[in-house]
Amino acid sequence: MIADKLFKQVEEKGHVCLGLDTDYSYLPAGFAEKFDSAGEAIYNFNKEIIDATWDVVACYKVQIAYYEALGLEGLKAYADTLKYIKEKGSVSIADIKRGDIAKTAEMYAAAHFTGDFEADFVTLNAYMGINDSIEPFLKYVKENDKGIFVLVRTSNKGARDFQFIKDKNGVTLYETVGERLEAMAQENTGKFGFSSIGAVVGATNNEEGASLRNKMKSVFLLIPGYGAQGGKAEDIAVYLINGNGAVVNSSRGILLAYTKEENGHNDFAMCARREAIRMRDDILSHIKEA
Template identity: 45%
Template sequence: MIMDRLYNEALKSPVCVGLDTKIDFLPQYLKDKDWSAGEKITAFNKKIVDATADIAACYKMQIACYEALGLDGMKAYSETVRYVRKSGKIAIGDAKRGDITSTAAQYAKGHFEGDFEVDILTVNAYMGEDAVSPYFPYIENNEKGLFVLLHTSNPSSRNFQELKLEKDGQKLYEAVGDKITEWGKPYIGESGYSAVGAVVGLTFPEEFEALQDQCPSTFFLVPGYGAQGGTGKDIANIFKKSRCAVINSSRGLITAHQKAETPCETEGFEALIREKTLAMKEDILKWL
């Protein structure tokens, strides 16, 4: 199971590097190249993977950053996920897909086969099981996994996710947590975690801790570290119970060369990103 592999990687380092790359994030020497935007982004991403592969559990690519550049951007997405996987690391496609069964089946084929093949995909289950079940054959037969949106890190997630249900007083996201556990039962690996995982924001640490107890076989992808305010201390209580997550940081890591005390706009910029990634790893693990 792919989540066994991710769990074992996360024991060494819980850091997920988010390659949610925009042209603005690139050092000036790459911006100045006589290349397409997609080629520049691909070169940037490869430098980061090379510099951090030994201290990151996995890499997450937010597909919107690439879709925004059209065909050129999608070529960069394809080359990036292929490079991550060729480097022996786990590639998470952050696409948050969610649609009726026939459409979801096409999304599953598009992201678990071919040019955009990743190891794990983020999906939106708020249309119900129809939006998730077409991915299950890939989990069963092709070593793939899912991270289902559960309690997300954005401030307005409370608008809907925390609404109480009339039936039993559960909050909506808690009911979704029960469903994720149910869907994941057939796909629990040797680690005790299912290939059907969940996305929970670090911006709500107390709710996350409760979900850890509610969903003990669920492995989590956790956004919200760094630029969104989350810290290693916020994850401490969760990790003292179990190492059930990878923690993502995107712009907080991949813009380190721009925000350093001495910014670097030339070749070698990736050393500052490596330094920031290592600092994140140490910030999380020091609380254990």
């Protein structure tokens, strides 16, 4: 089960999920000039980052929008990046945030769990309903060892527009989604007690986080919001169960670590490695204190 593999990755390498949300502008000066296209340059940048970090991060999250923006050459870089993550034996999360119905959802599932864009996990939006938007992906979870992370409570400011709306019993929309996911996850748990049916939960409020985690004990968490969005290492402990069950994403903070070091552009991959290790150790130190 892919959730078991991710659990072991966290156990052995820490909680860092490295976001390969690679904008062309992130590339060091002069790097792109070595390649024939922007897509090729981005892939080779990603490749060097992966080579330098695969043993100190739990997984990689690849945000498809950065690649779609470059057209066909960008999508090739996206596909090649996912393939390289697999070659390195790591876990990939395709950050696609799909959320459609019926046959369309089936096609999205096939597109991102098989073929050129195959990933281990995908991110999904359940706004159009669990049965319509999520169910078509579960076939791959059960039969093809794949996983999903469904948006529950995100870390952006606009999250309060809808996610915090309460029903007549005072239960928020995000809590309702979380409870539905937990019910589904309990039917599909691995040997470590976590399911390949996971949730995206932002690292922004410890009290809400603790309450939500108490309701979702079988769900593996993908936690955005660390660093650039204000999330801190001390916010992470409440989302963990015996120190595991979640990965914490950082994208710009690691990819652009070289900009904070003198002559870092000459050694951007090792700068990324040092930042990933710093983040990993920062999270671990707060878990031990909790």
